[in-house]
Amino acid sequence: MGHLTIKDLARKLGISASTVSRALHDHPDISDATKRLVLDSAKEHSYHPNPIAQSLQRKRSNTIGVIVPEIRHNFFATVVSGIEEVMYEAGYIIMVCQSNESLDREVVNTKALAANRVAGLLLAISLETVNSKHLKDVIRLGIPLVQFDRVVEDLDTSKVVIDDFNAAYKATVHLIETGYKRIGFLSAKEGIALNCLRFDGYLQALNDHDVQYYPELFVKIGGCREEDGRKGAESYLKMANQPDAILAINDPVAVGAFCRFREAKMRIPQDIALVGFSGSPESALIDPALTTISQPAFEMGKAAAELLLKQLESNDDNFSPEIITLDTKLLIRGSSKSEAN
Incomplete structure (x- = not known):
């Protein structure tokens, strides 16, 4: 039956x-x-x-919408696992969408989840998201929204982030103390808060240690994937005066650059050092292994889910958003430690 x-x-x-x-x-x-x-x-x-019939009566389902830039990115896959663990225990199921780094797709995902009467929304914005009208619409509909990792800073929601400024500062200081002098920065998109904070941390470290900043070594690649890293490395290879070290916006970009430099017969870290961001498993698989900022992805997912649950259970119109800042760790490995330095 x-x-x-x-x-x-x-x-x-x-x-x-x-x-x-x-x-x-x-x-x-x-x-x-x-x-x-x-x-x-x-x-x-x-x-x-019947959960569908119940959700129609309540005008809300027991489903939580999650939008991430990419699921193939180990960092976001791990965040989703953290979210799922907390939400499952609380009796919710999650519906995951990926924006594929596209604002249009993020808007479509947001509207679809809202139309499906999700109980709440967890979101890391795409690289194209400079306009947050679709997110303001979600808030206006009364759907609780929590942002994580990549956030629209001026949107009044709870957020879970890492201290991007300090993490980039620490990584740059490590390169300076190891003896590198011409340190480049492989950037995604300038408008994204996370990108700006990491760049500011890098710049501050150079200033504090009297190391010159070379504007031509700030290379915008626009994306966060391996192919973007290869493109960035290509730009550096064409320069008459190349950098001796690079801080990349994330691990996939650093790995892409690493592969391109290797093809160009450059020795890592003797000719060029590399530091990534996120502590992904593949960062440990290349040889020499990649120095990286380890981000607590699973904890980030759990913290974001817990903030959303708190909001769902508050029933308080005066709910005041919280910001949780998680710590990072610098994992120093072979891509930036040279006997020559």
């Missing part, structure tokens, strides 16, 4: 469907005897409430 409905249960008991429904929801108008009868019958016939 298919899914047993409230009407089926009512027919078996010879009472109205509305009485069955109210009994199942412990309505005060229904006698204890009728409630017991309905609950026993529901148990006997393995009746389970």
Whole structure:
């Protein structure tokens, strides 16, 4: 037999469907005897409430929408695992969409999730997201929204981020202290808060240690994938005066640059040192292994999910957003440690 409905249960008991429904929801108008009868019958016939029907009544589902730039990126896949662990325990299921670094796709995803009456939304913005109208619409609809990792800073929502400024500062200081003098920065998109904070940390470290900043070594590649890193490395290879070290916006970009430099017969780290960002598993697989900023991705997912749950349970119109900043660790490996330095 298919899914047993409230009407089926009512027919078996010879009472109205509305009485069955109210009994199942412990309505005060229904006698204890009728409630017991309905609950026993529901148990006997393995009746389970239909979540879709319930969500239509409540105007909200038990589904949480999650939008990430890319699922193939190990960092975001791990964040999603952290989210899923917390939400599953709390009785929610998650629906994951990827924007593929496209604002248009992010807008479509956001509208689709809102139309599906998600209970809440967790989001890391795409590299193209400089306009947040679609997110303001979500907030206006009363759907709780929590941002993580890549965020629209001036949007009044709870956020879970890392201290991007300090992480980039630490990484740059490490390169300076190892003896590198011409340090480049492989940048994604300038408008993204995370990109700006990492660049500011890099710049501050150069200034604090009296190391010259060379504007031509700030290379914009526009994306966050391996092929973008290869493109960036290509730009450096064409320069008459090349950098001796590079801080990349993330690990895939650093790995892409690494591969291109290797093809050009450059020795790493003797000819050029590389530092990535995110602590992805592949950063440990190349040889020499990549120095990187390890980000607590799983913890970030858990923290974002917990903030959303807190908001869902608050029922308070005066809910005030929280910002959680997680610590990072600099993992120093072979791509920036040279015996020559």
